[in-house]
Amino acid sequence: MMRLQYGIAFVLLGLFCGEARSQTPSEVFEKRIVPIFKSPNPSSCVQCHLAGVDLKNYILPDAELTFRSLRDQGLIDLAAPEKSKIVQLIDMGGAAPKAPNAVHAKVRKAEREAFVAWIAACAADPKLKVAPKLDEKDRAGPARPVEVIRHARKDQMLDSFEKNVWAWRFRCMNCHTEGTPQNDKYRKEFGDRVAWVKQEGAAATLEYLITSKLIDPAKPEQSLLLRKPLGEKHEGGLKFVVGDDAYKGFRAWIEDVSAIRGDTYATAKDLPAVDVGPERFGTDLWLKLTDCPPAWGDMLLQVRIFAWDAKSKNWEESAIAVSDRVVFGKGKLWQHNLTLLADKDSARAKAWRSNPSLPDGKYLVKAYVDGDGKLVKDWKAALGEADYAGQIEVQATWREGYGSMTAADASKVRK
Ligand code: HEC
Ligand code: HEC
Structure with a gap:
């Protein structure tokens, strides 16, 4: 009994000394919300929102x-x-399937506690409950x-990446x-x-880049990320040239990321056009063209590969694979790995998400050569019928690896 009385006395003492006195909404706001507002660091939202909010x-x-x-916006x-x-918006990061990095987690915890404490203080203030509506234009x-x-x-950017x-x-x-023997060495x-x-x-590579x-x-x-593969002081040498397919992809993506990071998209109209082209799947399937005509020497050559459609007894209308690279003039040789193409969400695209591959059989290889270097002048330009250099049929058994290339004799290419 004695102990209980002491206990009650201590609680009362605590209340009177002000320590347990609840702070006013504006005190909590000044102490906990204003620092978030003034912080030069981004909020926890950047875990997913690179810009815009x-x-x-x-x-x-x-x-x-x-x-x-906030109240008037629900x-x-x-x-x-x-x-x-x-x-709930603050909590979104905690609900993400992948654990965020420690910095986001810490920032989010502080934001959450601050807002909950402040809103609770507001709820205890009868004056605020009846405060008049804020004009829509003054809301934040x-x-x-x-x-x-x-x-x-970031999750929306993954498709484009x-x-x-x-x-x-x-x-x-x-x-x-990372983690490969060659990379460990480098x-x-x-x-x-x-x-x-x-x-x-x-997703992890996107996150890093x-x-x-x-x-x-x-x-x-x-x-x-563009200059190195263009061969500028790059230990890996020349990996693409201005205007080729990889350059186009990297460049378009880098331009988009830069615009997002710089917060330069103000309206929906400023956003890049929606890409309705086929999905692309990189592979380690290789094609080689031997005995290339001297006229192609050291020029960018693109191949478009068409599969045979046994049902219609014709070549498929859209290319199933593409590849481009500069012809090695001295060796009269062109060789490169293939990138497969499939309509978005088609059966092929679904299968290739886990295992991009091509069945053995006959294929039509069409060659396009950038004879006047138009892609260097305008990286957005595309090779077309004016650059068509001929075609050849190949019987292919596609196997992965540099050592298992499908070969075609380019001297037999005909228009
Ligand atoms: C873990 C990732 C993640 C975090 C962290 C995150 N969001 Fe989001 N946010 C999303 C996703 C995903 C959507 C789309 C939800 C949907 O469409 O249902 C979204 C939608 C939104 C929208 C609605 C826009 C629209 O598409 O209609 C707003 C506003 C928003 N978030 C604000 C925030 C704010 C503010 C924060 C930080 C306090 C934040 N988000 C933190 C993933 C996140
Ligand atoms: C044959 C090996 C090899 C290949 C293939 C290769 N690289 Fe490299 N790359 C290197 C090495 C080694 C370095 C480090 C030395 C240097 O900076 O050149 C490097 C450096 C880089 C850097 C600079 C990294 C940094 O943080 O400073 C970038 C960017 C880069 N490469 C991009 C590419 C791209 C893009 C491709 C493919 C289109 C590519 N590389 C293909 C070997 C390669």
Whole structure:
């Protein structure tokens, strides 16, 4: 009995001394929300949103205005502060299937606790409950429209990354994939920076590249990720030329990432056109053209490969694979790995997501040569009928690996 009385006395003492006195909403706001607003660091939202929206967008310098702004947008639940929509937005990172890095997790925890404490304080203030509605134009929220917010989400960027960069990785991965013997060797010599193709796959590589120094958002075309494979002081040598398919993909993707990072997309109209072309799948299947005509020497040659359709007894209308590279003039030789093409969400595309391969059989190889170097002048230009250099039928048994190439005699190519 005595002990209980002491206990009650201590609690009362605590209350009177002010320690347990609940803080006013504006005190909590000043102490916990303002630091988030003023912090030079991005909020936890950047774990998924590269641009377009940030927690700061929802905060106004004034406590009461911020409250009214959030309340009138339906982002605050006074009955259950933890269930407020603004808290749910903060929680999104915690619900992600892949564990975020420790920095995001720590930032998010602080943001969550701050908002829950502040909303709880607001709920306890009868004055705020009856505060008048805030004019719509004075409410705080993301400056960018939803289309831009969506475009700048990492999960949305993955499709474009797979198509534009990942599909051409076979030109790079032997040397740049982390954890491979070749990469381990280079790593010892040149440092961790050479391990930019991540073992876990496309999403992890995207995650690394988008914020890496290999992209120069101010001058996208000067990005190391383009200059190195163009042969500029690159231990790996010339891996693509201006205007070829891999360059086009890398360049388009780097331009997009730069625009997102620089927050230059203001409206839906500014976004790049939706790419309706086929999905692309990189492979280690190789084609070689021997005895190339001297006229093709040292020029960019693209092949488009068409499969035989036994049903219609004709070549398929769309190419099933492409590849491009400069012809080795002295050796009269052209050889390169293939990138497979399939309509989005087709049965082929689905099968190739786990195992891109081509059945054995007869194929039509069409060659296009950039005779006047038009792609160097305009990297967005495409080779067309004017560049058509002829075609040849091949009987192919496609096997992976440089040592198992399908070969065709280019001197037999006819228009
Ligand atoms: C783990 C990833 C992740 C984190 C972290 C994240 N979001 Fe999102 N956000 C998403 C996804 C995914 C969607 C799309 C949800 C949907 O369409 O249902 C989305 C949608 C949104 C939208 C709606 C836009 C639209 O498409 O209609 C807003 C606004 C938003 N988030 C704000 C935020 C804010 C603010 C934060 C930080 C406090 C945040 N998000 C943190 C993944 C995230
Ligand atoms: C034959 C091996 C090899 C191939 C293939 C190769 N590279 Fe490299 N690359 C290297 C080595 C070794 C380095 C480190 C030395 C240097 O900077 O040149 C390097 C460096 C780089 C760097 C600079 C990394 C940094 O953080 O500074 C980039 C970017 C790069 N390569 C891009 C590519 C791209 C893109 C491809 C494919 C289109 C490619 N490389 C193909 C060997 C290769």
